[in-house]
Amino acid sequence: MTDTLAENGEARIIAAILAGQKDLFHDLIRPYERHVYVMTFAILKNEADAEEVTQEAFLKAWRALASFRAEARFSTWLVSIALNEARGRLRRKNQAPTDSIDETHEDGTPHVSPALLRDWREIPSEMLERAEVRSLLRAAIDNLPLIYREIFLLRDLEELSVNECAATLGISVSAAKVRLHRARLLLQKDLAPQLKHLNPKRRWFPWS
Template sequence: MAAEIANRDEARMIASILDGDVQLYHQLIRPYERSVYVMSLCYMKNEADAEDVAQEAFLKAYCHLASFRGEAKFSTWLVGIALNEARGRLRRDGAVRMESIDQTSEEGGHVLPAILHDWREIPSETLERKEVQQMLQAAIAGLPNIYREVFLLRDVDELSIIETAEALTTSISNVKMRLHRARTMLQKTLAPRLKHMNQRVADFHGPRIDR
């Protein structure tokens, strides 16, 4: 119900913007500024370039606002514009060759078993440590683009599977497969580092003495 109300509010805001109340646009995009910037940063790896991509995405969304039909959520449409802008800039700059994975191999290929539980089950007090946050950020940055973007949309921005598929213009099965692989890669990268760090903490505090 809350989502439906929010969608109706956004629809009214968009109608008002198109009628000439352009100041409302800042209010419309404010809840999504972080998501668009984070998604841009995951591609550009540079804060200045990510800001440029985000700003260009917001500008293009404004210029093409009349083409938004409400078939997807506004946030999904906006993130899709940011993705296209980042990909286009990378292609133009020749900075990276986008990876191409065969559709059938993704949907029917072998799924690697997860070594650990879902990465989100790492205790929150551990994730709050600056060192582990840096580890996680570096591990996410090291993921191939097609896995990193799914992970960020689904597990960081908390879009649904359907919304993630819409933003990436791919199938739901591909989103599920890529998300599983992204989590598995992160688990493999983080598990030994977390184990080593926890051992350092245990050594620092010394053996536990039961009273």
């Protein structure tokens, strides 16, 4: 119900903007400003680039607002624009990650055994409040190959549905599910030894 009310409210704001009340555009994007910046920063790993890309995404959304057809949520449409802008910036700066991976699947994605690994969100919530764990999690996200970092950010930061993630990334739903699963496994693999070092007495994972 809340989502529906929010979407109806956004639809009215968009209609008003297109009718000439241009000053309402900031009200429209305000709820998403931080999320868009955090996502672009996580992809670009540079504050100045993230700020520029975020502003470019909002400007592009402003210019293209009349083309928004409400087939997806406005937030999904906005995130898609920001993601494309961030990808473009990476291409122009030749900063796309080129991770060297010894074990890979036939499609070139890294192989991670799912045995005994559990969803990253099962890390005890009280520990996530600790600065050390938040810092480790940010670093682990930064270390993800781009295709996994994107899906993780869209699903677990932006909280898009898997279908919305797939549409935003231009991939199939099944591919989105596979990427998300592998992203979480890679995070677990990266975080496990560090979390054990942080608190060796805590049973962080089923195999410990």
